[in-house]
Amino acid sequence: MVLVLDAVTKVYRTSEGPLEVLKGVSLTLAPQQTMALTGESGSGKSTLLHLAGGLDSADSGVVHVAGEDLAHLDDKGRARLRRGSVGLIFQQFNLIPSLDVRANLAFHAKLAERYDTAWQAELTERLGLGALLNRYPEQLSGGQQQRVAIGRTLAVRPKLVLADEPTGNLDEATGDAVMALMLSLVRDTGAALLMVTHSPRLADMLDQRLHLRAGRVA
Ligand SMILES: Nc1ncnc2c1ncn2[C@@H]1O[C@H](COP(=O)(O)OP(=O)(O)OP(=O)(O)O)[C@@H](O)[C@H]1O
Numbered sequence: 252m253v254l255v256l257d258a259v260t261k262v263y264r265t266s267e268g269p270l271e272v273l274k275g276v277s278l279t280l281a282p283q284q285t286m287a288l289t290g291e292s293g294s295g296k297s298t299l300l301h302l303a304g305g306l307d308s309a310d311s312g313v314v315h316v317a318g319e320d321l322a323h324l325d326d327k328g329r330a331r332l333r334r335g336s337v338g339l340i341f342q343q344f345n346l347i348p349s350l351d352v353r354a355n356l357a358f359h360a361k362l363a364e365r366y367d368t369a370w371q372a373e374l375t376e377r378l379g380l381g382a383l384l385n386r387y388p389e390q391l392s393g394g395q396q397q398r399v400a401i402g403r404t405l406a407v408r409p410k411l412v413l414a415d416e417p418t419g420n421l422d423e424a425t426g427d428a429v430m431a432l433m434l435s436l437v438r439d440t441g442a443a444l445l446m447v448t449h450s451p452r453l454a455d456m457l458d459q460r461l462h463l464r465a466g467r468v469a
Pocket residue numbers: 263264265270272290291292293294295296297298299
């Protein structure tokens with residue numbers, strides 16, 4: 252399994268007192284499996300994604316990513332996992348403004364020492380970025396920026412891709428095109444995908460759906 256969550260709980264401390272956001276969530280994701288995470292606003296979807304990506308830690312329960320128990324990793328270990336095994340794609344594209352498209356695309360792969368010229372060229376072509384390599388993020392449309400963000404993530408060939416409303420900032424036609432590209436690339440690399448979405452239509456494009464209701468699997 253690429254991702255295992257077992258009886259995971261998460262409580263946020265707020266000024267109004269403790270807020271129990273995840274109340275014992277379990278799921279497993281095998282290589283090449285794609286899963287949509289749906290649920291109302293506030294049901295805990297992003298929190299779950301952050302725990303799976305080692306961006307935050309659970310209060311109880313087990314989170315295993317690519318065979319590693321996150322509770323046994325220190326900050327350095329979690330950072331290593333995020334660089335190598337886990338790819339994150341967010342609604343905001345989070346490109347580096349001072350780097351051109353070519354350098355943005357290569358950034359994570361170089362950090363992780365996984366830069367592969369042939370794969371980089373294939374990603375550039377399949378994402379339709381060949382003519383844009385010398386541009387800077389501010390000179391790109393939203394759909395183009397998200398294609399760069401997807402290429403940057405998949406350049407590393409992560410085992411697990413975590414995506415939070417990856418097409419949430421795009422119009423429907425652009426979003427659908429970006430989604431189709433992301434799915435075909437994820438499937439070709441054999442990665443598993445966990446994607447938060449509000450859209451039942453987008454959820455239907457994935458193999459499975461997990462619905463959260465008030466911090467529990469519904
Ligand atoms: N760092 C935090 N501190 C306190 N409360 C938080 C924090 N992050 C999230 N919350 C609260 O936890 C609950 C779940 O948030 P989360 O972002 O996981 O929901 P979501 O299902 O992803 O929602 P949306 O669909 O609106 O993005 C919400 O009530 C939110 O206000």
